[in-house]
Amino acid sequence: MPRGTPPVILLSEDTSSAQDERILAAAPGARLLHLRDIETDAGLGRAIQVAYPSLPAGLWETTPALEWVQVTMAGVDQLLSRPEVRRHPAVITNVHIHADCVAEHLWGMALMLTRNLARAHRQQVDGTWNSGPLTSGISTLRDRWLCVAGLGAIGRRCAEIGVAFGMRVIGISRSGRRVAGVDEMVGPEARREAFARSRIIMLLLPDTTETRHFAGRDEIAACRGAYIINGGRGSGVDTEALVAALREGNVRGAGLDVTDPEPLPPGHALWSMPNVVISPHYAGVHPGYNDEAFEVFLANLGCWMRGETLANIVDRATGY
Amino acid sequence: MPRGTPPVILLSEDTSSAQDERILAAAPGARLLHLRDIETDAGLGRAIQVAYPSLPAGLWETTPALEWVQVTMAGVDQLLSRPEVRRHPAVITNVHIHADCVAEHLWGMALMLTRNLARAHRQQVDGTWNSGPLTSGISTLRDRWLCVAGLGAIGRRCAEIGVAFGMRVIGISRSGRRVAGVDEMVGPEARREAFARSRIIMLLLPDTTETRHFAGRDEIAACRGAYIINGGRGSGVDTEALVAALREGNVRGAGLDVTDPEPLPPGHALWSMPNVVISPHYAGVHPGYNDEAFEVFLANLGCWMRGETLANIVDRATGY
16 A cells, blocks of 8 residues: 655665655655754654665664665675664665676686686786796686575576586575576585585575585585685685685685685685685675665665565565 | 508607507508607608697608698697798698687686776785775676677687676677677777777787787777787787776776787786786696697598598688
8 A cells, every 4th residue: 555644764875966856756755864864853763764775773773663774785694683673673675786796706706716817816916927837727617517505696697607608507595496597406405415516616695594604514525626606604604614625625716705704814824825815895896886776775665655565675584 | 532541640749558549540550650750760750741739840841741730729820930831731730629718717817807806816915804995996797898809719708708797799800790699790990999889808819910919009099998808819919008008097907818028028017017917828728638639639630531621720821
C-alpha cells in the first residue's frame, strides 16, 4: 500500500542539490535531514524513518521511527556485529554493484601469480631484464578447475571470466543448487574435494559464523598446488595454515584483498612472501561507485513509497 | 605425391628416445642427425633435408639439400633478417601454440594497470596497508573499447577475454576483414581513430617493415587515456613517444612484454615509471611448450612424407 505521508530521510553524507531534487521527485514532500541538523536539534533524530548511506553508530539507539537503512556496501558483517543494530527492527538493504570490478581485481591478482608477473614487477623495480627466473613455475588455465566459493553476483562474474580462459568451474554454495555457466555445484561439506582438484580457488564469502575458516587447516591441507584468491572476508581463511602451506607449496600462491587480521600488521609474514599479492581491501572500489549506489537507493526509495518490497534486503539470519 | 626415400633430419636439440621413435614412426627409415654428427663429419650437413627445431646459423650456407625447417617460435623476424636465410629456398614453418598463454599474460598486465595492482605490489614490498593512494585512477572495462591490432590466434584470444569482461572490441588487420566475435574491423590506415576511442590497446604484431612504429608519434598522440599493451615486437611502438605520453597522461599506462631497444638497458626511463609494467619477453612461455611444438613438428612431418602442404608456412613476402 502506498505511503500516505512524506518520510523523514537522513542523508548521513553530503548530497548534491541535483541528488536532493531526485530524492524529492521519488518521495515528494520528504524532509531531508543532514547530520548537522541532528546535532543542533537532537529531537529531530527521533523522527528519522529512512537513512542513506548509513546510520552513524550513536544513532541506532535514538531512532525509534527508523524503518529502513540503505547502506552502500555489500558486506554488512561489521554492522550486524553491533548489538544495537541487531536489536533494531529496521530493514537493512545493501548494494550489489561490485561484480565487474571485483572480478577484474581478483583475476588481475590471479594472473599476477600464475604468470609470475608479481615476481617480474619486483625485478622491474631493480631495473634488470632477466627472463630466467620468471619462466619456471608458470601455470596455464585451460582445462584446469576453478573453484568459486560463494555464487552471488561477484562469484558468478568470476566464474564467467574463468570460462573465457577455458577453465572448468566448480561452485560451492550453501544450497549446492545449479548455477548457469558453472559446470558443477556442491555444498560446503564437499569443499575439501573441490579444493583438491582446483588450480585456482576464489573465495567470495561473507563473514558469518558458518564461513569462519571456510578454508581452514584441513581444507588448505587438501590443496594440491592451488592458488587461493580471497575477495570475501579475511576470516574465511586460516591465515596461519595458509602461511605454512605457501611455504610448503601445496598452496602455490595467494592473492588477498582481505586478510585476518585486517589491516595486516607491519612485519607479518605474508607481506614478504614471494608468492603472495596483497591489496588493501579495495577490490570493490571503482569510479562511479557512489553514483551507482545512489541509483540503487533511489530505486528502492520508489519501492518504499509505493509500499513494495525493497531490493537487496539483508537476511539477518544468514548475515548477508 | 608421397616421398619415396627416407629423409635426412637434423635434430638440432637433444630429443628423447621416445621422441626419436615417434619421428621414425612418422618417417620410416629416416636418418636422424645431431649436431655432434655434423661436427665430426662435415659432409653429412650437405645431406640435411629437414631441420627441427632450428638450423644453426653457420649451416644455412652449407645445406643445399635442405627443404624444410620447422622452428618452434611464432615470430621469425630475426631469422629472416639474415641474408643467407632469405636466399635459401627452404620452406620455413612456425608454431601457433601461444594464444592461451599470451592472452593470460597480457590480460594480467592490463589488469595490473587498470586496478592499480602494480602500485599495490610496490606498496606490499614496503609492508604498508594503505588503500588511499590505490583507489583513484582505477579504470573499469565494461562497455569500453578494446583495440586489438593483429588478429591471429593470439589476438583473437585476447579479444575473447575482452568480450568476457564486457568490453566492445575493435580489431585492426591488414585486410580489415570481419572476424567472429570482434565488433568492428578496420585496416591499419584507420588506427588513429581506433586508438582514440579505446581504453585498452593490445598490439600483437610481427616485426615487418609495415609494422615498424605502428604505434608511432601520431598514433600515440591520438590516445585519450588508453593503456597500451605490447605483446608483439618492440619495434611496433615508438618508445620515445610512449615515454612522453605516459608522462603527459594521454597514455594512462603501458604493459610491455617486448621493448625497443630489447633488452631494455639499465637506467632506461621505462623501468621506473609508476604506470608501466615490464616483463622480459616471456609472455609466450608456458609449461608443456616444447611438447606442443614437437607435436606440431610430428604432424607436419607426416604431411611432408605424404607430399601434402605443410601447416604454418611462413610467408616470406609478409614476414609472418
